[in-house]
Every structure is written in C-alpha cells, then in structure tokens.
Amino acid sequence: xxxxxxxxxxxxxxxxxxxxxxxxxxxxxxxxxxxxxxxxxxxxxxxxxxxxxxxxxxxxxxxxxxxxxxxxxxxxxxxxxxxxxxxxxxxxxxxxxxxxxxxxxxxxxxxxxxxxxxxxxxxxxxxxxxxxxxxxxxxxxxxxxxxxxxxxxxxxxxxxxxxxxxxxxxxxxxxxxxxxxxxxxxxxxxxxxxxxxxxxxxxxxxxxxxxxxxxxxxxxxxxxxxxxxxxxxxxxxxxxxxxxxxxxxxxxxxxxxx
Amino acid sequence: xxxxxxxxxxxxxxxxxxxxxxxxxxxxxxxxxxxxxxxxxxxxxxxxxxxxxxxxxxxxxxxxxxxxxxxxxxxxxxxxxxxxxxxxxxx
Numbered sequence: 592x593x594x595x596x597x598x599x600x601x602x603x604x605x606x607x608x609x610x611x612x613x614x615x616x617x618x619x620x621x622x623x624x625x626x627x628x629x630x631x632x633x634x635x636x637x638x639x640x641x642x643x644x645x646x647x648x649x650x651x652x653x654x655x656x657x658x659x660x661x662x663x664x665x666x667x668x669x670x671x672x673x674x675x676x677x678x679x680x681x682x683x684x685x686x687x688x689x690x691x692x693x694x695x696x697x698x699x700x701x702x703x704x705x706x707x708x709x710x711x712x713x714x715x716x717x718x719x720x721x722x723x724x725x726x727x728x729x730x731x732x733x734x735x736x737x738x739x740x741x742x743x744x745x746x747x748x749x750x751x752x753x754x755x756x757x758x759x760x761x762x763x764x765x766x767x768x769x770x771x772x773x774x775x776x777x778x779x780x781x782x783x784x785x786x787x788x789x790x791x792x793x794x795x796x797x798x799x800x801x802x803x804x805x806x807x808x809x810x811x812x813x814x815x816x817x818x819x820x821x822x823x824x825x826x827x828x829x830x831x832x833x834x835x836x837x838x839x840x841x842x843x844x845x846x847x848x849x
Numbered sequence: 850x851x852x853x854x855x856x857x858x859x860x861x862x863x864x865x866x867x868x869x870x871x872x873x874x875x876x877x878x879x880x881x882x883x884x885x886x887x888x889x890x891x892x893x894x895x896x897x898x899x900x901x902x903x904x905x906x907x908x909x910x911x912x913x914x915x916x917x918x919x920x921x922x923x924x925x926x927x928x929x930x931x932x933x934x935x936x937x938x939x940x
Contacts, residue, residue: 595936601883602900603880603900604900607900607901607903607904608900608901611900611901611930612930614932615930615931615932615933618932622932622933622936634880635877635880662880662882665880788939789939796882796883796897796898797883797885797897809939811937815900815928816883816897816898816928819928819929820929820930820931820932820933821930821931821932821933822932822933823933823937824933824936824937825936825937825938825939826936826937826938826939827939828939828940829940
C-alpha cells in the first residue's frame with residue numbers, strides 16, 4: 592500500500608503571488624493523491640487574501656487539506672478565511688480530522704495549527720502570570736485536540752498536519768533563541784500517542800526538512816522557503832515497484848530515493 | 850513598535866537591528882517573519898526569501914524610508930515554484 596502525499600506550507604498568498612504555483616499544481620494528479628497545506632496560506636489573514644488562496648489552490652483534481660498558520664490569524668478574520676477556503680473545496684482542519692479514500696487505502700489526516708512553547712527541558716511552563724499560563728495552555732489545548740483527533744480516525748494510514756513544529760530537529764538553521772516560538776514538544780507527544788506514519792509542518796522558514804519525534808514518527812518541514820519548490824511529494828507505505836517509478840518519471844517525477 | 854530613537858550617523862547598533870527586525874514583521878506592507886537581519890561593521894545585511902519580486906522591493910523601500918541613514922545590504926531571494934523533480938519514499 593502506497594499513499595502519495597504532496598505538501599507545502601507558508602505560501603503567503605496575496606495578489607502578487609497568484610498564478611506562480613498553478614503550473615506545478617496542475618501536475619498534481621499525476622504524482623499525488625492529496626495536497627496538504629501546512630498553514631500561513633496568506634500574509635495577513637484577510638478575506639481578500641483567502642480568495643487568492645482559493646483561486647490558486649481551489650479546483651484542483653486532488654483533495655486539498657489545510658490548517659491555518661499564525662499569519663492567517665493576523666487580521667482576526669479567521670471565520671471569513673475558513674469560509675472562503677471551504678467554499679473553494681479546501682478542507683480546513685483545527686483539532687479534527689478527515690479520512691480520504693485513496694487508491695492505496697484510507698488516508699486519515701488530523702490537523703491543528705499548534706502553537707509555541709519550546710521543547711523538552713527548555714520549554715515554557717504553565718506557571719506565573721496569567722499571560723504566561725494562557726500561552727502554555729493554548730499549546731496544551733491544541734496538542735490535546737490534535738492527539739484526540741489522531742486517535743479517533745479509522746483509517747489505513749495516519750498523517751498529522753500542523754503549522755508549528757512538533758520537534759526541534761526540523762528547526763535546525765533557525766536561531767536557538769526563537770525555538771520556543773516555532774513549536775512545542777506537546778505536539779510531538781500528541782503525534783506519538785497514535786500510530787502516525789508522517790507528521791508535516793511549516794512555520795520555520797530557515798529550518799531543515801527532516802526530523803523524527805521521540806517515538807520515531809517521521810517529521811517533515813514543508814515550509815516553502817525550506818523545500819524551495821512548489822510542493823514536496825512523499826510516497827508513504829511499501830516500497831514502490833519499478834513500474835510505478837517509471838510511470839512517475841513520465842509525469843515529471845524523475846527519480847525516487849529513500 | 851517604539852519610535853523614540855533619534856537616527857544618528859554612524860554604525861548601526863543593536864537597537865536599530867531590533868527595530869528593523871520588528872518592522873519587517875509588524876509593518877503590514879512587509880509582514881515577513883523569515884528575513885534575518887545581520888549587523889556587520891559597516892551595514893545591516895538582510896537575508897531570506899520571499900514569494901515575489903515586489904515583496905523584495907517593498908522590504909528595501911520600507912526599511913530605507915524608516916532608517917534613511919542606515920546602510921542596508923539586501924540578499925533576499927524569490928522562492929522558486931517549480932514542480933518537484935524527486936519524490937521521497939517513506940516505507
């Protein structure tokens with residue numbers, strides 16, 4: 592069983608970017624069963640910018656599933672942004688999940704934006720001023736909802752989608768001092784609480800592509816400035832056979848590697 | 850953002866570096882969290898990547914407008930959007 596997952600985050604759409612991704616997106620049906628967007632779809636989270644996202648990522652021949660990022664919250668228009676995306680057929684997750692029937696099996700995707708807080712031994716604590724407690728509780732609540740969503744899905748393969756990072760591995764390249772603003776270990780703990788096959792996130796523009804959770808789940812940072820292409824494609828499951836590889840070669844995917 | 854600092858001629862200091870870093874994020878015309886400001890002896894260098902040439906120009910325009918006396922060097926790229934040429938297998 593192989594499920595083909597395309598993913599990108601941090602595309603920060605506005606009028607000046609519309610059309611840049613579309614030629615590559617038109618190739619998606621040949622190489623992926625689903626496209627995941629790891630948040631920060633817009634610059635400021637306005638309804639007008641969401642319409643740009645809908646124009647660029649709507650109407651594709653594969654399902655599109657997204658979480659929002661911190662930029663998508665900037666103008667406090669989250670309900671309007673979500674409505675525009677959903678009207679364009681994009682599934683927006685926040686503490687919930689969706690199961691898609693793919694050729695290789697049922698793909699379960701649980702998603703949440705997540706939040707900061709830092710990583711084991713160097714993290715913020717639920718203690719002190721109300722502002723600090725609210726910060727940490729936001730992270731904990733988000734991670735709890737992500738974990739519950741992951742454990743609730745009835746599927747053959749499970750993927751976690753967040754904006755903030757669940758591990759420090761994929762932040763390498765960012766200043767250490769800002770790690771607590773880039774992710775939190777609680778998200779990793781939530782991912783490890785279920786039989787997750789892959790965790791995808793964005794947010795860390797100067798980070799690194801690959802990491803793993805303490806439980807061994809593969810983590811991929813798909814922030815656009817990190818992957819430097821329209822999207823990355825992951826084939827999750829059994830090894831491909833050579834026929835599949837050659838078919839992919841004809842559609843623009845030239846080489847597989849592992 | 851604070852507005853109390855008088856701009857003097859001379860090498861950029863830590864406060865200018867901090868103010869530019871915040872301007873890059875908080876100025877609605879920029880809103881970039883992925884640009885790094887590096888303080889060198891003679892200038893501030895802006896590193897990073899953005900989604901369009903227009904955004905790169907806007908960053909330089911806004912920073913120069915706000916800090917006309919600070920020498921700025923820009924090394925900001927526009928991120929490519931081509932389809933991938935490789936896949937990653939995750940058995």
